[in-house]
Amino acid sequence: MQPTIHSKLPNVGTTIFTVMSSLAAQHNAINLGQGFPDYPMSEELTELVNRAMKDGFNQYTHMNGYPPLREAISEKIEYLYQNKINPDTQITMTPGGTYALYTALTTILQAEDEVIVFEPAYDSYIPAIEVNGAKAIMIELQFTDYSINWEEVRNKISEKTRTIMINSPHNPTGSVLSETDIEQLRAITKDTNILIISDEVYEQLIFDGKQHQSILKYPDLLERSFVCFSFGKVYHCTGWKLGYCIASEYLMKEFRKIHQFNCFTCDTPKQVALSQFLQKRENYLELGSFLQKKRDHFQNLMQQTRLRPLPTFGSYFQVYSYEGISDEGEKDFAKRLTQEQGVATIPVSAFYSSEKNNQVLRFCFAKKESTLEAAVERLIKL
Ligand code: PMP
Numbered sequence: 001m002q003p004t005i006h007s008k009l010p011n012v013g014t015t016i017f018t019v020m021s022s023l024a025a026q027h028n029a030i031n032l033g034q035g036f037p038d039y040p041m042s043e044e045l046t047e048l049v050n051r052a053m054k055d056g057f058n059q060y061t062h063m064n065g066y067p068p069l070r071e072a073i074s075e076k077i078e079y080l081y082q083n084k085i086n087p088d089t090q091i092t093m094t095p096g097g098t099y100a101l102y103t104a105l106t107t108i109l110q111a112e113d114e115v116i117v118f119e120p121a122y123d124s125y126i127p128a129i130e131v132n133g134a135k136a137i138m139i140e141l142q143f144t145d146y147s148i149n150w151e152e153v154r155n156k157i158s159e160k161t162r163t164i165m166i167n168s169p170h171n172p173t174g175s176v177l178s179e180t181d182i183e184q185l186r187a188i189t190k191d192t193n194i195l196i197i198s199d200e201v202y203e204q205l206i207f208d209g210k211q212h213q214s215i216l217k218y219p220d221l222l223e224r225s226f227v228c229f230s231f232g233k234v235y236h237c238t239g240w241k242l243g244y245c246i247a248s249e250y251l252m253k254e255f256r257k258i259h260q261f262n263c264f265t266c267d268t269p270k271q272v273a274l275s276q277f278l279q280k281r282e283n284y285l286e287l288g289s290f291l292q293k294k295r296d297h298f299q300n301l302m303q304q305t306r307l308r309p310l311p312t313f314g315s316y317f318q319v320y321s322y323e324g325i326s327d328e329g330e331k332d333f334a335k336r337l338t339q340e341q342g343v344a345t346i347p348v349s350a351f352y353s354s355e356k357n358n359q360v361l362r363f364c365f366a367k368k369e370s371t372l373e374a375a376v377e378r379l380i381k382l
């Protein structure tokens with residue numbers, strides 16, 4: 001007899017990223033959907049990993065992360081945000097940003113707690129909340145600039161609100177939080193028991209001279225926050241699945257209780273390599289301009305098409321409207337674009353909990369120029 005279980009996520013199917021990447025492969029389409037680069041990662045970093053393996057760094061490292069890497073991260077934070085983070089008590093390396101977010105939620109959530117989530121939201125947030133028995137309280141970002149309506153946040157706060165999740169630079173829209181947003185967040189959480197989970201996996205990928213408003217800049221907010229990062233995204237190696245979480249000593253102590261029995265420790269040679277790579281500031285200071293050139297190139301090319309851009313100030317992504325081209329819903333249109341035009345994208349509606357159709361698609365521009373050019377050649381025909 002087939003044993004049965006009660007699904008913890010009865011309404012969850014396969015993620016849109018896998019769905020669209022599989023469809024792209026099936027139809028030999030150019031894949032501007034799932035967010036990963038098609039250009040090589042840094043040769044220097046690759047060499048450093050090879051060397052670390054040859055030098056014998058192949059066994060478990062410290063449960064909280066290779067100590068020199070935690071020190072390098074702390075130095076980088078002090079340089080970028082003028083804040084001193086204790087590498088021993090406040091930083092934990094994780095197998096990717098998704099894991100850091102999941103562990104932070106698991107650390108703090110009790111059944112029936114409420115979590116404020118802005119949508120469109122990265123697709124792992126709601127399942128990670130629900131699997132912990134808590135409830136996501138959705139607030140829509142304002143179309144078309146995807147800004148936060150803080151009045152609505154105030155109205156949705158209840159006695160059960162445990163945490164607010166923020167994400168800047170934002171996936172899928174490329175919007176970024178401003179200092180005013182941070183002030184609002186401060187005003188709303190001050191003298192409350194509400195925590196913040198800040199998803200900053202696109203930390204360095206910010207454009208047009210804008211400043212990343214990291215929670216790490218604000219010691220009073222960090223006191224109530226888990227801040228999550230991903231090396232895969234910023235260093236063009238999404239397959240590495242390596243990231244980290246930063247929190248106050250008090251919160252991190254609890255985070256580590258969960259972490260130590262989940263993955264315990266992360267890939268050693270990559271941590272050794274990154275600890276050396278981060279010694280050179282240009283290795284992280286030049287990331288924003290590198291990606292901005294790609295965004296600008298893509299935007300220029302896309303002017304030849306009938307798709308209309310919404311602004312993007314960070315991340316790997318740009319949202320385009322197909323209003324006036326088709327009345328189809330986003331998922332149908334994205335599928336047809338993959339099958340007929342040979343270009344895969346992600347329907348932004350996939351990042352909403354309820355049916356939504358703003359007639360917009362997300363394009364990933366973290367691609368070789370030749371890939372972007374070939375994709376636009378196809379999109380011109382629309
Ligand atoms: N948060 C956001 C907003 C993302 O786009 C991603 C995808 N990289 C992640 C978290 C997860 O990062 P990782 O691949 O390191 O788990």
Ligand code: GLN
Pocket residue numbers: 015017018033034035036171
């Ligand atoms: N973060 C990536 C994106 O938004 C995808 C990661 C994944 O496939 N789960 O495209």
